[in-house]
Amino acid sequence: VVKGVNVKADSPLWLTEKLRRSGIRSIDPIVDVTNYVLLELGHPMHAFNLAAIEGGINVRMATAGEKLTLLDETEVELKDNTLVIADDNKALAMAGIFGGLHSGTDENTTDILLESAFFHPDAIMGKARQYGLHTDASHRYERGVDPQLQATAMERATQLILEICGGEAGPVVEAVSESDIPTRAEVTLRKARLAKVLGIDIAADTVSEILARLGLDAKETDEGWVATAPSYRFDIEIEEDLIEEVARVFGYNSIPNQAPVAALSMIPATEKQLSVNALKSVLLNRGYNEAITYSFVDPKIQNALFPESNGLVLPHPISADMSIMRVSLWPGLLQATSYNQKRQQQRIRLFETGLRFVPDAEAPNSIRQEPMLAGVVAGRRYDEHWDANDKPVDFFDAKADVEALLALTGKEKTVTFNTETHSALHPGMSAAIYLDDKCVGWLGAVHPQFSKQLGTNGRVFVFELELAALTDRKLPQAQPISKYPAxxxxxxxxxxxxxxxxxxxxxxxxxxxxxxxxxxxxxxxxxxxxxxxxxxxxxxxxxxxxxxxxxxxxxxxxxxxxxxxxxxxxxxxxxx
CATH class of the missing domain: 3.30.70.380 (Ferrodoxin-fold anticodon-binding domain)
Structure with a gap:
């Protein structure tokens, strides 16, 4: 606690200029100091208005439905997996993410409470994205901050505040949960492994000197070194991390260039196994382009197309609209179709090969990974040409492309297209694809009710097939050509x-x-x-x-x- 501060004091020119050059605007001396300490030491801090705190300070999980108005004046409804800093009655801030408006400093503040904390990355990771936020504090806490730096950051911020704003500093109150403080494990670096990876023998004395210069507590053994990284080196956890550090300090230019040497063994080609490249070539020759989309998709789109499926939800997604593993390749291809249509592409033919992730209690990790081939067709039937008509594609254009793929298997006589309904497809233009009496895929027009949600225009046709069924080929039998007329x-x-x-x-x-x-x-x-x-x-x-x-x-x-x-x-x- 620092009492009697003058928040109306001007931040010194050296402070505001350093913040400006770092892309941070000056707000008031208290906020400027916490931002400066963040840049100087890499440790986030927050200042509370002591008058707004009722009772003591608690670090707890938010209760479902609890609301907090943030410093940018937006109100959020907190989720029960969000860590908050609270007083006896209410949440004051989202821990490690964003401060609250009610407890923030203003021009009438005279007493402040400085908070300097270590939060485990697992407690912060992905939480900011749940609210559409990304702050300097969350960026650092998600990646880890030095668990030994809190007192140093507190003393540095207090020193600057007293110099700029005056006031009287109280004692530092420390609360520690030892079980949540990470400890640095010993990492073994083997001499043989170092030489094998770098392709050069570096003298043991040189390696020991490099490790010492990096601030590592390293002990040399007969086989190598056992090193413990300092608390601020979160990136050193395995042997390869040490090898990288040694190579970097030793100098990449000091390592001679050598062509890699490896023994190659020829894998015999199985004539009965059809290559994926052969399938791709068929589609490329029919005017398709190959697409590569993310394996994690928007849960709203996937749940709309496949309401009966329960996809694997990612605990720490890149964003809220990429938070679930796909159960089909269609969501990614349909989003790519929308993207192209919005850029005036009149003829779209895309295909993709990749894994789908289907929940299955009997599969390893309860997820069955199946390689699939999927495609999407939309727009004109032919490229724009003076002698070509302007007809749009229809169901039978997509069906012909699927039949061309199935013809490669040599089992086209056993292929049937049965009229069946699918949640994502138009009930009057959908078919289940059977090969040897087994359903291996689907074909049809995307249901019109999804056009607005997907952002697509006109009829869009899709197909999806199991790659395993396509690559299992029936060997062709040679037959003489009749010399008599047909x-x-x-x-x-x-x-x-x-x-x-x-x-x-x-x-x-x-x-x-x-x-x-x-x-x-x-x-x-x-x-x-x-x-x-x-x-x-x-x-x-x-x-x-x-x-x-x-x-x-x-x-x-x-x-x-x-x-x-x-x-x-x-x-x-x-x-x-």
């Missing part, structure tokens, strides 16, 4: 609207027409001449025999077999 026959049938084209194609491929080597849907029509509730499908059949030229009768028999099968299985009728 024959094409087109048929047009009408079926109910509910009949899936995929089911028709799979049925035709299985009915046993040996000469059928190609099948393609080239037209879908509804309207005049077609009954309500029905649609017209035009199919091309490519027929070829490996051993002879097919005669017209054989071709017609094969076509008739297909038509009869479609009539019996789907109630199809041949259009005249």
């Amino acid at each position: 024959n094409r026959r087109d048929i047009a049938i009408t079926v109910k609207q509910t009949v899936k084209v995929g089911d028709i194609i799979k049925f035709v491929e299985k009915i046993g027409v040996n000469q059928l080597v190609g099948l393609n849907l080239f037209d879908v029509y509804t309207g005049q001449g077609i009954a309500d509730g029905e649609k017209s499908l035009a199919l091309s059949l490519i027929l070829q025999d490996p051993g002879k030229t097919l005669e017209d009768a054989e071709i017609q028999a094969a076509v008739d077999s297909v038509i009869q099968g479609l009539e019996s299985e789907f109630g199809a009728a041949l259009r005249e």
Whole structure:
């Protein structure tokens, strides 16, 4: 406590000038002194108006719902994980982060209470970001301050205040929780390890001298050194830290340049294993760009897209909107889509490979990490061109890209797209992707209700596939090419609207027409001449025999077999 101070005194020119050159404006002599001590010693301090304190001083956790008006006049509702400095009735300041307006010094202050404290980094880390704050004090406390510097900082601040503002200083009251004060552990530096990492033998006497110059308490042993770092060197904790310090003081220029030498072993390529680069090449050739997004995403976006998932929440996130581990690659890609659309990009095709983090009680650390491949398609179907139409992409553009990926597996015959609903996708434009009767991914249009939250424009289509399913390839079997001509026959049938084209194609491929080597849907029509509730499908059949030229009768028999099968299985009728 310092009583009888004159807060209206002018801060000396040398003090205000040093603060100005450090980017800090002068406020009043009390605040200027605490800011100067922060710069001079690297230790944050705070001055309270003694008249605003009711009773004693307590350091405690905030109670849920407790409110505090900060020095910048903003009011925050404190969370119960926030450490506060309080009197007997109320919180006075957020410990190590920001002071309170009520207990701050003003022009009427005559008595002050100086606070110089050590707070463990774990108690402060991430707390400022919860409130959207970042202060000089929180910046230092999060990284650690010297636990032996509090008394020195207090004496220095008291000296300056008495010189500038006058007053009478009282005794220093010290409260210590020994269990929370970090102790410096011994770190072993091995001579062999030092030589191996640096690639040079440094004399033992030289190393001992360097460690001593750094303020380390080091003892030499037969194998190396055992050193204890001073309290202000929080960055020295492991052997590699000591090696770095020795190299830095010895001089990087004194270490000769040598090319690294390592034994390389060739890993045999497994033909059955499809490389990720092969999958990427397919998408790159189809006009995509590869994106790399953060594995931690905005919980609001993820919870909206995947309300049934409970992602892993980070205890110390970079920011509040990057505080949860992704359960899908879609949130990052959709934010990238929004970013590009806001910069007038009219055609967007992005893909990403990476891990998703799915809660699983049976997995290590209760998190299952799965490699995924995801993509997003939006905007124009083609690049702007004088001879290209201006049609936007649709569901089938994205589906074609997914089919191109699945074709690399050699298992395209076992791929099905089943109409199913997904919380993030439009119910009328979504499909679950099955490979060998196992769901390996999803495809569809992002639900319109999320457009405003995501900041996207127009239809946005996404897909996501398990990489493990894509990289497991069926080995192709070589077959001779027939030297006999192929024959094409087109048929047009009408079926109910509910009949899936995929089911028709799979049925035709299985009915046993040996000469059928190609099948393609080239037209879908509804309207005049077609009954309500029905649609017209035009199919091309490519027929070829490996051993002879097919005669017209054989071709017609094969076509008739297909038509009869479609009539019996789907109630199809041949259009005249």
